[in-house]
Amino acid sequence: MADRAELPPSLVRNPELDQWLTIDAEATVTLRTGKVELGQGILTALTLILADELGVEPVRVRVAVTRTGVAPNELVTAGSMSIEQSGAALRQAGAWARRLLLAQAATVLDADVATLDIADGIISAPGGNQTVSIWELQGGRDFGTTIDELAPERSPTEHRWVGRGMLRVDLEPKLRGAGVFLQDLELTGLCHARVIRPPGPNHRLARFDRSRIEREPGLLGVVVDGSFLAVLAESEYDAIRIAGRASAAARWHDAERLPEVADLSAYLVANESAAFPLREGVPVEAEVPPLTWPLGARRVVAEYSRPYLMHASLAPSAAVALLNLDGHLTVWSHSQGIELLRGCLARALRMDTDKISVVHTAGAGCYGHNGADDVALDAALCARALPGRPVMLQWTRQQEHQWEPYGPAAHVRMEAALDERGRICGWSHDVWGFTHMGRPMPGGDGLNLLAAGHLAEPIPRAVPRPALRAEVGIHRNAWPIYALHAPRVVKRFVADSPLRTSSLRALGAHANVFAIESFMDELALAAGHDPVEFRMNHLDDRRARAVLERVVALAGGLDCPSPGTGTGTGTCTYTKPSRGRGVAVARYKNQASYAAVVVQVAVDPDSATISAEQVWIAADAGQVIDPDGLVNQLEGGAVQSLSWTLKEAVEFGRDGVTSTDWDSYPILRFSEVPEVMTVLIDRPEEPSLGAGEATQGPTAAALGNAVFAATGLRLRDLPMTPERLRRTAAGPGDA
Amino acid sequence: MRVIVNGVSHELDVDRNVPLLHVLRDALGLKSVKLGCGLEQCGACKVLVDGAPEFSCRRTVGEFEGMSLVTLEGFANETLHPIQQALLDHNAAQCGYCLSGILIAARALFDANPRPSRREIQIALDDHLCRCGAQPRILNAFCELSANG
Ligand code: FES
Ligand code: FES
Numbered sequence: 001m002a003d004r005a006e007l008p009p010s011l012v013r014n015p016e017l018d019q020w021l022t023i024d025a026e027a028t029v030t031l032r033t034g035k036v037e038l039g040q041g042i043l044t045a046l047t048l049i050l051a052d053e054l055g056v057e058p059v060r061v062r063v064a065v066t067r068t069g070v071a072p073n074e075l076v077t078a079g080s081m082s083i084e085q086s087g088a089a090l091r092q093a094g095a096w097a098r099r100l101l102l103a104q105a106a107t108v109l110d111a112d113v114a115t116l117d118i119a120d121g122i123i124s125a126p127g128g129n130q131t132v133s134i135w136e137l138q139g140g141r142d143f144g145t146t147i148d149e150l151a152p153e154r155s156p157t158e159h160r161w162v163g164r165g166m167l168r169v170d171l172e173p174k175l176r177g178a179g180v181f182l183q184d185l186e187l188t189g190l191c192h193a194r195v196i197r198p199p200g201p202n203h204r205l206a207r208f209d210r211s212r213i214e215r216e217p218g219l220l221g222v223v224v225d226g227s228f229l230a231v232l233a234e235s236e237y238d239a240i241r242i243a244g245r246a247s248a249a250a251r252w253h254d255a256e257r258l259p260e261v262a263d264l265s266a267y268l269v270a271n272e273s274a275a276f277p278l279r280e281g282v283p284v285e286a287e288v289p290p291l292t293w294p295l296g297a298r299r300v301v302a303e304y305s306r307p308y309l310m311h312a313s314l315a316p317s318a319a320v321a322l323l324n325l326d327g328h329l330t331v332w333s334h335s336q337g338i339e340l341l342r343g344c345l346a347r348a349l350r351m352d353t354d355k356i357s358v359v360h361t362a363g364a365g366c367y368g369h370n371g372a373d374d375v376a377l378d379a380a381l382c383a384r385a386l387p388g389r390p391v392m393l394q395w396t397r398q399q400e401h402q403w404e405p406y407g408p409a410a411h412v413r414m415e416a417a418l419d420e421r422g423r424i425c426g427w428s429h430d431v432w433g434f435t436h437m438g439r440p441m442p443g444g445d446g447l448n449l450l451a452a453g454h455l456a457e458p459i460p461r462a463v464p465r466p467a468l469r470a471e472v473g474i475h476r477n478a479w480p481i482y483a484l485h486a487p488r489v490v491k492r493f494v495a496d497s498p499l500r501t502s503s504l505r506a507l508g509a510h511a512n513v514f515a516i517e518s519f520m521d522e523l524a525l526a527a528g529h530d531p532v533e534f535r536m537n538h539l540d541d542r543r544a545r546a547v548l549e550r551v552v553a554l555a556g557g558l559d560c561p562s563p564g565t566g567t568g569t570g571t572c573t574y575t576k577p578s579r580g581r582g583v584a585v586a587r588y589k590n591q592a593s594y595a596a597v598v599v600q601v602a603v604d605p606d607s608a609t610i611s612a613e614q615v616w617i618a619a620d621a622g623q624v625i626d627p628d629g630l631v632n633q634l635e636g637g638a639v640q641s642l643s644w645t646l647k648e649a650v651e652f653g654r655d656g657v658t659s660t661d662w663d664s665y666p667i668l669r670f671s672e673v674p675e676v677m678t679v680l681i682d683r684p685e686e687p688s689l690g691a692g693e694a695t696q697g698p699t700a701a702a703l704g705n706a707v708f709a710a711t712g713l714r715l716r717d718l719p720m721t722p723e724r725l726r727r728t729a730a731g732p733g734d735a
Numbered sequence: 736m737r738v739i740v741n742g743v744s745h746e747l748d749v750d751r752n753v754p755l756l757h758v759l760r761d762a763l764g765l766k767s768v769k770l771g772c773g774l775e776q777c778g779a780c781k782v783l784v785d786g787a788p789e790f791s792c793r794r795t796v797g798e799f800e801g802m803s804l805v806t807l808e809g810f811a812n813e814t815l816h817p818i819q820q821a822l823l824d825h826n827a828a829q830c831g832y833c834l835s836g837i838l839i840a841a842r843a844l845f846d847a848n849p850r851p852s853r854r855e856i857q858i859a860l861d862d863h864l865c866r867c868g869a870q871p872r873i874l875n876a877f878c879e880l881s882a883n884g
Contacts, residue, residue, distance in 0.1 A: 039830025039867055167826065174831035175819045177767025177807030181832065184766040237757040240773075314771050314779060314832045314866045364832035365867040397772040628826050632872065636829050639868030662776040662864060670860040673870040 006150055008088035010034070014072035017145045020093035021050065023101075025140035027121065027133070029056055031090065032064045034074025035082040036336065037170060039365040040692050041629035042082045044169045048161040048625055049087050053094025053154055055118030056134075058166050066360040068342045076337035076439065078368065078503060080592050080690025083625060087688060095151035097143065104137045156623065156684035163682065165626040170362070182334050182361040183318050183394060190320070191220055192236040193382040193393040194243035196229040197403060198454070200656040201500070202255035205229060212249040216242045221385045226456035227252075230382050232391060240396075257654040258498045265305045265411040265717070268432040271494045274466055278489040281479040281590060283468045289488050293426045297417035300526050304414070304515040306718040307649035308499055309407040310665060315364035317371030317404070318394035321383035329356045331380055334363025335372040343442025348377050348452045348459060349384070353442075367640070369439045369502040371395055371404045374450035381451060398660045403450060406650050407504025408434035408497060410474065412515035422527030424538055427487040431512060433474035434494055435464035438502025448502070461500070466493035471589040476508035477697060480516060481587055482538040499652060506696035509588060510641065513697025514704065514718070517584035521705045522714065531583060531705065532558065541587070543594050543620050546681055548585045550618035551596040554679055558583060558709070560600060578603050579613070582705025584698040593621040593691040597638060599674075599702040603710045608722035608729075610707055612642050617678040617695060622686035631678045633692045638676060641699035643668035646720050736800050740765070741809030751797030756780045758796045759806060767807035767835045771864070778863035781836040782806050788840045788862075807835045810842070817880060818842055825876035829867035837863045841877055849884040856881070 007015075014020070014034070022030040031050050037043045043063045051058040064071065074086055098118055105123040106113035115126045124131045156163070173180050198205070205227040213219060213231065218238030223230045231246050233239040261267045276283035293299060320332040329351065335341045338358040346353040358376070366372060379393040395403070410433040417426030440448040446462030447453075453460055467473045475491040524534035532552055539545050552558065560579040580603075585596040600614040617634050624630055647666050651658045659665035700718070708714050713728045736747050740763060749758050754773075759765040759782065771779030773792045780792040783805035810816040815823060818841045828834055837860055844851055844859040851859065856877045865873070 039828070039832075041826075041829070167823065168828075171826065171828060171831065172815075172823060174828065174834055175815065175823055175838070176811055177765075177835050179766030181766075181769075183770065186764075186766075235757070235761055237753050237761070312866055314777060314830070314864060315769070316771075363830070365830035367866070394770070397774055397776075632826055632829065632869070635871055636868035639870060640866070643868070661774055662772060663774075667864060667866065668868075668870075670863060670865075670870050670874070671857045673857075673868075673874070675874075676871040 007147065008085060008092060010072060010074050010085045010089035011092055011147050015147045017093055017096050017143045017147055019072045020090060021097060023097070023134050023138040025135065027135050028060050028062050029054065030062050030064050032071050033086045033090065034066065034072040034339070035077045035086040036066050036360045037362060038077060038336065040633055041168055041626060042077070044166065044629055045083055045626040046086055046090055047169055048166065050090045050094045052159045052162045053091050054098055056121045058161055060121065063169065066338065068338050068358045073339045075339060078336055080588065080692045080694070082690070083688045084690055087625065091153055092147060092151060095153045096145065096147055099151050100143060100145065101134050101137055105132050108132050108137070162625050163623070163627065163684065165628050168629070180362055181315070182320065182332055182363050183315060185320055185332060185361065185392065187320065187322070187390040189389045191232055191234055191386065191389050191391055192239040193230050193232045193379065193391050194239040195378045195393060195395070195399070196243055196247045196250060197399055198227055198252055200255055201258065203227070203252040204255065205250060206253045207251040209249040213242055213245050216245060218242070222246070223382055223385045225381060226458060227454040228381060228451050230378065230393070232382055232386055258652065258656065260654060261498055264307055264409045265303070268409065268411040268494055271496055273432060273492040273494045276466060276468065276491045276493070278475060278479055278491065282470045283466070283475060283491045288490050291415065291428055291488065293417040294419065297419055297425050298526065299415065299417050300523055301415045302519055302522055302716060304412045304511070304518060304716045306410050306511045306514065308409045308501070309504055309644050309648050310401065310650055310659070311367045311370040311404055311407070311504055312665065312667060313364045313366050313370050313400065316395040316397055316400040317375040318363070318392065319376040319379035320390050320392045321376070321379035322390040323383045323387045325388050327355060329380060329383065331356065331358045331376050332361045333358055333372060333376045334361060334366065335376060336366065336369065337439065340440060340442060341373050341376055344373065344440040344447060344449055345377060345380055347442060347447055348449055349380060367505040368407070369405060371400055373440050374403070377449045377451045401660050401665055402657045405438045405500045405502035408436055408501040410508065410511035412511055414515055414519040416519070416523055418523065418527050422529055424484055424523065427480060427484045429478055429480070429487065429489045429516065430492060431474055431478050431490070431508065432492040432494055433508060433511070434497035434501045436473040436501065436503050436507045437464065437467050438500065464495050466491070471591065472507070474508045475512070476589060477512040477586060478508065479590055481541060481544055481585070481590065483540040484538065499650065499657065505637070505640070506693040509586070509693065509697045510644065510700055513584065513586040514645070514700040517586065517698060517701030518704045518716065521582065521708065535585065544585055544587060547594045547596040547618040547620050548583070550679055550681060551598050551616050552583060554618060554677060555581065555598040555616040558598065578710040580706045580709025580711070582702045582707070582709055584701035584705060586697050588690070588694040593619055593689045593694040595619045595634065595694040595698050597695055597698040597702040599699065599706045601703065601706040601710055603707065608725045610646060610720055610725065611672060612646070612674040612703060615674045615676045615699065617676065618681065619678065619691060619694060620681040620683060621691040622689040623684050624680055624682045625688055627680060630680060630691055634678055634695050635676045637693060637695040638699040639668060639673055641696045642674070642703060645700040645703050645718055649719055736797065738799055738801070739803040741805055747796070749796060752795050754793055755791040755796045755799055759791060765806045765808050769832060769835050771832070778836040778840070779833060781839040781862070783839055783843060786843060786846065788843045807838055810838070816842070818845055818877070821876040821880040822873065825872050827872035827876040828869050833863060833865040837873060845880070845884070850881050853878050
């Protein structure tokens with residue numbers, strides 16, 4: 001028997017073949033996965049993989065609802081790992097099922113197993129006159145087999161669907177307006193709830209005057225547990241209306257205010273932090289090495305930053321919860337990690353995990369850990385007040401903006417030395433940040449569910465701890481992709497964040513790649529080299545070189561049709577409309593997909609507005625499963641990154657977050673989106689790599705580099721708003 | 736009060752002060768109409784009102800007395816409407832939460848002008864937020880529809 005360690009980790013965790021697929025009685029195959037559809041097209045990609053490996057048409061594959069205790073436990077859908085994890089597991093499950101089915105067929109058909117194959121579920125004996133279908137052999141029955149070794153998989157040349165793709169399996173119902181989202185669930189007896197949050201992050205409920213809402217028509221109940229306050233009503237609008245009244249009937253104790261933060265970068269650098277130098281990308285508990293430069297080398301220093309960012313899902317987070325009269329709690333949730341959520345709910349509600357089921361139901365895109373888990377606890381607390389009736393609780397837009405766990409701010413200090421030939425001979429990267437690890441975990445000291453901290457018997461949040469694995473959190477992509485001698489890279493973990501933070505798409509890669517790839521352009525300029533050539537001079541990784549070359553070719557070079565007025569001296573003022581192009585490259589997590597991006601901007605001299613006009617992307621995600629799905633992810637990531645980088649910052653004062661809606665937290669609009677062109681470098685011989693977060697970092701840096709090409713102004717602090725551009729143009733004296 | 740929704744006249748026994756969105760979703764079960772903000776800021780809730788795209792999340796149902804409303808449920812029968820088909824052919828979405836409002840705006844645009852320019856499409860959709868970044872695909876899909884229209 002082969003070593004189990006070779007098996008994909010998801011199979012080690014869930015080794016029963018029946019956990020992954022069922023040959024149904026009705027000429028279909030049921031696929032099960034612990035990964036969930038977040039709009040990233042994962043179910044389509046997994047369908048293609050299983051269809052090819054087993055030997056059925058993709059239309060025969062039905063994806064089962066992901067439910068705790070039934071679906072394979074794959075922890076969370078995050079980090080662009082779904083193809084690598086669930087895809088690898090399903091491919092093995094398909095290979096195992098095919099092997100078992102062919103062995104059965106060999107007996108039935110009295111043929112040599114080596115001569116048989118499955119084509120759309122039919123197995124034919126050589127000559128073709130005798131056939132048997134997989135549904136006849138196995139329809140509706142369990143395999144009862146444990147996957148304990150690797151079964152031989154089909155070679156890429158045998159794939160019919162992998163690499164070709166198909167229309168998204170979930171799209172047509174959405175286009176028809178079918179009620180497929182969690183918010184659309186229709187359950188018998190469904191009622192609605194709204195939560196009334198404290199006015200600020202630390203406020204406690206002093207008094208709630210129930211009498212002021214008791215006679216409201218439609219009211220079904222009020223939940224007051226410590227500072228958790230919610231109302232239940234027959235209809236959604238009743239709940240909204242009554243919540244408004246309830247809010248006026250609540251009195252809150254004054255609370256400790258947030259710290260005064262005039263400048264986030266200064267706050268990050270000045271606050272107490274724990275420093276961890278990286279060795280080959282892994283943070284270690286060791287002395288931070290001093291900065292030392294070769295004698296006579298030219299030093300270049302630059303500092304970059306990004307603010308807190310929001311996930312800002314288009315739909316406010318929602319959940320449905322039903323406490324059955326027998327005491328079993330079912331929660332419908334759009335969480336990325338339903339098994340983890342189940343354990344956390346058990347802790348918060350002081351229930352047995354066995355007594356809770358969580359069913360994944362589609363939500364709007366979440367881009368990381370947003371309010372999905374928090375609202376599930378809110379709904380469960382309400383369901384306890386009304387056993388036997390399902391309760392839907394949706395946050396308001398303002399609650400989503402004010403209470404979701406944000407993507408943390410970061411500050412990066414880059415320093416390098418250039419030798420006389422203009423090559424990098426010293427490299428230093430210090431990154432300060434708050435935790436990205438805010439997901440609720442069932443174990444450990446605290447519990448990261450918002451309402452858990454508001455209860456009469458509160459469970460506080462877990463104390464943030466620095467994550468010291470490779471490529472997580474703050475230091476994701478801090479390790480340079482370039483072939484540099486002894487890079488000095490330091491993670492600086494700041495525990496004390498004024499705002500609650502967690503995982504936002506790309507984690508630290510957005511700030512780190514923005515810093516590194518902006519800095520590479522600054523170094524190229526200092527060395528008097530072309531930015532592409534300068535990168536190539538320091539880049540050994542052939543796949544990184546390939547995407548960089550491809551994207552520059554795709555864009556037709558970095559010169560603009562109407563060139564910018566930038567002089568490259570940093571003194572230029574943008575007196576006439578100017579254009580510029582910039583490029584950047586990275587390999588996400590230094591282990592997932594490669595992406596290189598060119599952005600072309602136009603800068604308007606009157607409004608100081610930066611518009612992204614065109615984006616070109618070249619990516620290498622190893623073996624391509626679903627080309628169009630992959631392009632969709634890369635493009636969507638690039639557009640979202642443009643939005644973050646150009647426009648977004650979570651604003652807050654001493655009394656809490658003031659970015660409370662789409663007006664106070666603007667994002668990119670249709671009139672502002674560029675045209676995007678993408679090419680893929682398919683490598684069928686290489687493993688498939690996650691790509692959903694690959695363009696976030698390079699797009700940000702390419703944008704900054706394009707602004708410099710257009711104006712001669714280097715924007716190092718995000719977002720790149722008109723105000724920031726004006727201040728940079730005015731120079732430090734006037735800032 | 737009476738409204739016509741997707742060609743069918745409804746006599747509604749509802750509080751006139753309830754926002755239209757809640758009446759469409761809850762009383763009439765038209766779940767395509769999406770609540771995104773309730774603030775007339777995101778476009779997820781738009782419906783056609785006598786042919787024009789309007790927010791439904793704040794204005795009360797009483798304001799729509801006697802008017803003819805169309806939601807996404809009123810677009811397609813067996814076959815998809817060409818603007819739906821255009822998005823399907825381009826895989827032009829990620830999560831899809833924004834789609835209903837966008838299709839409403841696009842329907843009004845194409846009904847008035849079957850050959851809009853890219854810029855005209857962008858302007859027509861500018862009330863609509865898409866957090867997934869599917870806009871380039873949506874624009875490409877509608878530009879192609881315009882070119883073939
Ligand atoms: S829900 Fe009406 S505009 Fe957002
Ligand atoms: S596709 Fe997700 S918001 Fe548009």
